[in-house]
Amino acid sequence: MKGLETTWDARLIWHDGLEVVRDLFSNPIFADHMTYDPHKVVCGAEQEYSEFFTGTCAFEIQAQLPIRSTIVPIILALDKTPVTRQTGGLEMHPVFLTIGNIPSDIRMQATSHAWRSVAFIPSVKFNIHPDFRMLLLSRVFHWCLDVVTASLKDAAEHGIALVDPSRYIRNSYTPLVSYIADLPKQQLIACVARNASPVTIAEMPWFGDPTPAAPRMREHTLSLIKKLCDSCDPWDLVAFQKAAKALKLLGVHLPFWRDWMFCDPLLFLTGEVLHAGHKFFFNHILNWSCTNVFHFATLDLECLGHSK
Incomplete structure (x- = not known):
């Protein structure tokens, strides 16, 4: 954010996402519980959907990978928390990470330590007109996640050798399959305005309409952002924000998920x-x-x- 002053220096506290995944994937505590391949669970005449590997998405991703490759599904979670109490008003966004190879009943046990904190994203206070603070905070959020997940995005596209708990080396790919967040955070992640749905093209006047709106595909949002960036400079905040509001966008020009293979907010956004x-x-x-x-x-x- 060159040229923009802040009330205090902002610091991103983070671990490399891939290193955290490497530690989780090789942890011998999970050796008897790990899942590596998509599979179907059938109960009578019905198919059961529970873990990621039982879903259609797992089969679709696996079909696009080289033979004998392993999916390491990335699951993220986010919330805002106060760092100081009574005075200071300092807040941060802790980002947590786990992998879908560990069954949900195991990773949700507090004693398993399957969820790891990978970053504390600062909530920056810019010395600028309040109308532009949300836009800049949103850009800081996506830039920070870009830094934290850069190695995961590279592994999702090109693969990476990871050692599993049984000490076998697996050619692994790391798609983002779930980001657990409440509605305001989902809109922040999807880069849409508060009066728009993060997973459909529905806008405020359509909310409550019994007819389902068309899904908000990744390509749809990215095409709107490209159209926006072609029409005006992203750092001309006045013009850019005005044009973004007309398109029901937040004003983020570089979403962290833009170059993450197999990654679509429509699919990975998960309500808490x-x-x-x-x-x-x-x-x-x-x-x-x-x-x-x-x-x-x-x-x-x-x-x-x-x-x-």
Whole structure:
């Protein structure tokens, strides 16, 4: 951000993403639990989808890789946390990483230490008009992830030799298959404005429409960003932000996922349980059901009829 002053010096604290993956992939603690190949789980006449390797995406990626290659699915998670309390107001975005070769029931155990912190992205305070701060913060976020994931992106395209827990060397590829975040962070990652969906082309007036909107493909977003960059200089903040808002974009001209093979925000953006599951159900689905289908009193009677 040359030429732009900040309240204090911003520091990115990080580990190389590939080195963290190398350590997780070779950890002997997970030797009896690792999965390396896509497979189908069939229960009666139905196919079960659970882990990444049971999904269609795993088969599609595997089909594009050289024979005997191994997918090492990258899973990221993000949240904002205060670094100082009471005074200072310093905040950072911790970024966590794990791999999909470790089953979810194992990696979600706190004692397994399968999630690793790979970066603390600074929340920079720019000495600039407030209208441009969000745009610049978004660019800092994507630049930092570019630094952290550079080696992972290279491995996803060209492959890398990794040693598994059984000490076999595998030709491995590292696609990003999941980024767990709440809605505002998903919009930040997808580079879209707050009044647009990160996974469809729906905009604010369309929200609530019963007809599903077309998916927001990676190529669609990148083509809009290219069109935007061709029309004006990304560092002419006034003109660039105005043009970005017209296209429902955030103003990020270099998304970190732009050159990551097999990587599409439509596919890898994953809602976290608190907002996408718990709050979504109780704040929206339940209220809608009690308003349009049955009343709260009826629901209470039904619940009372069940044993505790």
